[in-house]
Amino acid sequence: MxxxxxxxxxxxxxxxxxxxxxxxxxxxxxxxxxxxxxxxxxxxxRHNEPPLDKGLMPWMGHALEFGKDSAKFLARMKEKHGDIFTVRVAGIYITVLLDPHSFDTVLDDAVSFEVGQSRVQLLARTFGLQLNGIQENDERRWMQQHFHAKSLTQLCTKMKSHMNNLLLNDFNYSKGWRQDGLFNLCYSLLFRTGYLTLFENEGNASAVYKEFRKFDNRLTKLARKSLKRDEKKLFTSAREKLWELLSPAFLDLESNSWQQEYITFLQNEGVDGEMQKRALLLQLWTTQCNAGPATFWLLGFLLTHPEAMGAVQSELRGLTPQDVQSHPTPVFDSVLSETLRLTAAVMINRDVVQNKSVHTSDGREYLLRKGDKIIIFPFLSPQTNPDIYPEPQMFKYDRFLNADMTEKTTFLKDQRKLKHYTMPWGAGGKMCVGKEFAIFTIKQFVFLVLTHLDVELCETGARLPPVDPSRYGFGMLHPRGDLRVRYKLKAT
The missing domain is CATH 1.10.287 (Helix Hairpins)
Known part of the structure; x- marks a missing residue:
């Protein structure tokens, strides 16, 4: 003291x-x-600490505003204080760093900044999960073995097969137009595809998806302790049903399946049967919660921007699914990067475990206190920073293209080239083990839709719905509403 x-x-x-x-x-x-x-x-x-904004409410500080719409709140704080500041949120002091040139000071220092107890507490509250005996690095190494090299190729092959079956075989007995919400269409198809690829149980895929949506729709509010009592009962019920559906009695535990090997890993680490089910739910959420929303936004932007749709279709014309992974598709890749820039809103959280000085790009030095927390929020900066991206809220399909149709990677802030000019995968992409698998999934699905289906807006001139602000900080944003589309198999 x-x-x-x-x-x-x-x-x-x-x-x-x-x-x-x-x-x-x-x-x-x-x-x-x-x-x-x-x-x-x-x-x-203390000298040289970031500007402190406690808010008007004792202890609570800015908790209500932060929980309701963290992007809007942090944008207001940035306007008031600059690229680094500290706010009080429910008794916790959080330093927010929004200067991309300074991110590596935090990301590369695992001694002063740790993931710490915040993640442990969050997993216990949302997933009922306690994996005290497992070292994070051990689990990460296991994941890397199964989402890279030969294992990644095998997963991608399975994914492509299931995707074709679900999307195309369903039209065998119906050639006419169908209608659906684009978000529901993308999320349901990609979730079931991913579930069959990793968990290999076709019999309960629809039941798992139904409960998963109930669980996922309420998870972020539960994490921020803003879920109402009745909603919390629905969340708890869905979570318990998912635990049951992911138990060995319901899963087809083949010896070479991904989930069987993961269960074996957990068993070898001393994790009991109950926590194994809960760990499987965490992996299900981690692997399936972002691909569906990402494809919704990508297809939604194309459908509401005819020029972008024409450019992508022209590039993909004549290509096969194999070509999409091996053949250069700079326009398609730029559309994906622009989509993720606008809709990927992860927050990188660290605990400050020892006093540390941070230098910002304007030459100033700030002291961060042991016991506080630090947040990097790439969605606000760099991704929607007007100093980096002119008209940052607008979708521009060629924003990541050079004039010679090569990938654009040079973006500036304060006349200096940025290393971190977009960070949809978290800490520079290094922390996202499944990044390559996710990109493969998104590109294959969009390619399949654009080359095999006719998709149209049900209402001419319809626009994308606004985002759900409760999802800021939890990966891909969700829409508040949906975009009605109609679709059918192409004539040829």
Whole structure:
């Protein structure tokens, strides 16, 4: 405990106790307030700390605004304080770093900044999961073995087969137009494709998807402790049903399947049967929660931007599914990058475990305190920073193309080239083990839709729905609403 804080606390305590007519309950509340605010009680004594914005509410600070729409709130704080600032959120002091030139100071320092207990607490609250015996690096190494090289090729082959069966075979007995919401169409097809690829149980894929959507729709609010009581009951019910559906009694545990090998890994690490089911739910969510929404936004942008649709269709004309992975598709790749820039909103969280100085691109040095947290929010900067991307809220399909149709990778901030000019995969892409598998899935699905189906907007001139602000910080954004489309098999 800080010595200056102790002196101040005792002086206040003695002063209060000399006032005989002061109500005892007020004394208790004053002492409690001083205790809970001790980490910043003497912040004025420290130099070079980021600007501090506590908010108007004691202890709560900016918790309500942060939880309701974190992007809007942090944009307001950036406008007020600049690229680095500290805010109080429910008693926690969070430093927000929005200068892309300084990101590596945090990302490359695993000694001063750790994932820490925040992730452990979040997994316990949302997934009911405790994996105390597993080291994160051990699990990461296992995942890398199964999402890279030969294993990745095998998964992609299975994925492509299931995708073709689900999307195309369903039209064998119906050649006419169908209608659906584009988000529902993309999410349902890609979820079932991914589930069959990794869990290989066709019999309960639809049931798992139904419960998964109930679970996923409420997960972010539960994580932020803003879920209402009735909604929490629905979340808990869906989670329990998913645990049951992912138990060995329901899964087809083939010896060479991905989920069987993952269960074997958990068993070897001493994880009991109950936690194995919960760990499988975490992996199901991690691998399936982003591909569907990403394809929705990509196809939605193309359908609502005819020039972009024409450019992509022209590039893909004559290509096979194999060509999409091996043949250069710069226009398609630019559309994907632009889609992710606008709709991927991950937050990178770290615990500050020792005092650390951070230098920003303007030459200033800021002290970060041990015990606080730090957040990097690439969606706000660099991805939608107007100093980096002119008209950042607009979809421009050729934004990541050079004049010679090669990939554009040079973007500037303060006249300096950015290393991190877009970060849809988190910490520079290094932390996303399944990145290559996800890109393969998105590109194959969109290629299949554009080359085998006629897809049209049900309403001419329809626009994409707004985003759901509760999803900021949890990967791909979801729409608040849907985009109605009609589709059928192409004549040839």
């Amino acid at each position: 800080n010595g200056t804080y102790c002196v101040t606390f005792l002086q206040v305590r003695r002063s209060i106790c000399r006032t005989e007519d002061l109500n005892y309950s007020i004394l208790v509340h004053c002492l409690y307030f001083l205790r809970t605010c001790k980490t910043k009680f003497c912040s004025f004594l």
